[in-house]
Amino acid sequence: MFVLEFFKDVLSEPAILMGLIAMVGLIALKSPGHKILTGTLGPILGYLMLSAGANVISSNLDPLAKMIEFGFNIKGVVPNNEAVTSVAQEVLGVETMTILIFGLIFNVLIARFTRYKYVFLTGHHSFFMACLLSAVLGAIGLSGWQLILVGGFFLGAWSAISPAIGQKYTLEVTDGDEVAMGHFGSVGYYLSAAIGKVVGKNSKSTEDIKVPEKWSFLRNTTISTALTMVIFYLVSAIAAGPDFVSTLADGKSPYLYAIMCGLQFAVGVTVVYAGVRMILADLIPAFQGIATKVIPNAVPAVDCAVFFPYAPTAVILGFVSSFVGGLIGMFVLGAIGGVLIIPGLVPHFFCGATAGVYGNATGGRRGAVVGAFVNGLALAFLPALLLPVLGNLGFGNTTFGDVDFAIIGILLGKLGEWLGTVGIYGIVAVVLVVLILPSILKPAPYAINNKTED
Template identity: 45%
Template sequence: MAQFFEFMLGLLKEPAIMVGIIAFIGLIAQKADVSTVLKGTIKTVMGFLILGFGAGALIGALNNFSTVFIEAFGVHGVIPNNEAIVALAQEAFGYEMALIMFFAFIVNILLARFTPLKYIFLTGHHTMFMSMLVAVILSTAKIEGTLMVAIGSITVGSLMVIMPALAQKYTEKVMGTDQLAMGHFSTFSYLIAGFVGSKFGDTSKSTEDLNVPKSLMFLRDTPVAVAVTMALFFMVASIFAGGEFVETVSDGQNWVVFTFMQSLVFAGGVYIVLQGVKMLIAEIVPAFKGISDKLVPGAKPALDCPMVFPVAPNAVLIGFLSSFAAGLIAMAVQGAMDWTIIVAGVVPHFFVGGASGVYGNAMGGRRGAVLGAFTQGLCISFLPMMLLPVLGGLGLKATTFADFDFGVVGLILGWIVS
């Protein structure tokens, strides 16, 4: 029994396999032939892995940029990074986190089966992050063992259906279908971006219809536009940081060459992510019909935020820049007020800011993309600062949870257990 439980936890920690199993079950439920089942399952896993490879390339380049940026402008403070904060808490709460994650997935399926919230949350790493956040906060109230796992599982499992439901009105507008949902714990970022876009934007002027002069037509190609933009950012930061420092980051590679290559790696990562998303969606949506028809009637897959990137690539870039600008302004305010400085983490500002740009554009065109992403960028810069005291001893570290939902859930849960 213990070995089986360990095996199931291992599966849940491998999101690509979990998504593949979901596709497999869906295709079997449709009584598809062996060839279709194999092809659909393998291509679903491949799509997820391709998405992961692209995200890995992106994050590697962004982390290098962040290191150079911090050195260039003398910024010191708390860096929001989900992976880092979970790694720090792993030794103390790793077992509880795994149990909460496992049972939360079961709660998710039960709620999808027996309530009107028909969402299956498939973003495994975000389920893990939320499970860790809940475990840490419950521990500050001396809630431990079975009670921690029970409360944590119900809390996280409920969030796995509630959060996609909250954003679904805007997600349908973005995706042009009601068969997909957002499964990423930055829901409040997308709600704010969509709301701000709808109130202050103009849908007649989309980010995807930008009039670009002939001399700049190359910028209509998304990977090229991303590479050029990132190269400019990276080069400025590298000049201020100094070539000698940059070469310590690059392991001795010439700093100019390193800067240029990292920009291309970043752009290549964006392209790979877009292709992975397209393959994943092409396979998972038909497979989900089997689950919808047989196991959880009306079930909808809730997928990671890059799901929306192919819809409006220009909005992704605009959203990233707008959100990052908000993060820089927030840093200046925090420094002036002598508050804890939350360093503008490039990874959350790219993924969440980019997706927020897409939501803002869907509801309010170019202006919606800029204002929506900028507004949520301010929120994800101040919320982590407010969350630090709730995390107990872990809040004394130089990192914290990055996304909007972690801040909201953490503060509410911290208030309840206190």
């Protein structure tokens, strides 16, 4: 049990996982010892920087959400992956842990023996998905090794398939850099990119916005982010009133507190960017060893924040547009008598920003705005549809926030409700066909940016 707990901890730490993958790649390349050391530590430290920045962002979004909820008198459910996971762990800890381990094993086997060459490196999202699968499949009637094997298979399969679905869009985002999307909001990002293609003809990139000389300081991503978020926080603080904000400010002036939160948010974004640069500088060269010696033509699937530096202006536009979409979705749900899904600022920032980056890659400014707006609507309606499924499992009033969780949870939950375990094994059969058929139809891989694609 101790060994299982240790492996669970290792696999749920993306920093360590990235470092281990980089180390294996460098050893496969027969790199000298000092390069193995620095190449292993680089991705670990880079991801820790990314996580530190993300924590700063999340901790400063929490008071903003409370000010908006109080100031505008909004009551409902705030989707939060961490919250629903913490509830589920009280009864599903062992199942989640073992599904996580088997999911990684299946992911590696699929990448090695099929044309889906993507190795999913975002460990905390794998952990969240393992939790969702253990809850939904367990409620349908699977238990013991059936639950572990089926849950691990679904986790490993989606970890390989989801990056492949939109890799053509990811290549447009990265201008050919050999990384893939390893985040379970992926369907929302690919939808944004597809919408960008439709609405963004002749629309210039968000990064080509011409700024007059006197406003050129806005080209500095940290400063423009800080100014945007300070305005957000001040408007929310004014709406909530100084008495309420004082309860969050720990004795500090309410409006100074709002300003400092906005500035700290911008610092968090900058730290994320620095961590991403450090990850990519060491991980991609090291991954060549994996791609050539261990899993031929393997591609690393990485966290959504890794894609922020490719279009920093689209990050802010995507966040704002997604949040507006979430607000409108909330009002629509209220009007039709549904559960109010209050826009969670963490999913709308990370997922909305990424949707903006993808929409911009295919459709410029219009693609970023419209694509992220549709993503925001999805972040309202899909968690509302998932909520009854989780409610039936005893997790009422909490739900997962990202698109992939909702789609998979609803699909498996409804199939299990209608067809029981027969429906689940039917889906297993379909996924096996999806994994195997491309190798039969076209056994040889074809090029991705002069390398390979699936």
